[in-house]
Amino acid sequence: MDKLLIQNRIRQLRFEANEMTQQALADHVGITRQTVIALEQGKYYPSLELAFRIALLFAKPLEQVFQVEV
Secondary structure (H helix, E strand, C coil): CCCEEEEEEEHHHHHHCCCCCCCHHHHHHHCCCCHHHHHHCCCCCCCCHHHHHHHCCCCHHHHEEEEEEE
16 A cells, blocks of 8 residues: 655645744644654654644644645
């Protein structure tokens, strides 16, 4: 079975949220800035809990933040 490719809109959502910095996002959800960078670049997939934390922070449904490429 092939690995799923998960895309996200985190960078776009940060800018829509008054140009939130990577550090501010990291502080809000309890991760490091380096993890935010890896998420935005698609090099790291978040845990389900972290994905929900990010979606809740931006007040978006999970599927508006993360999408699966098929």
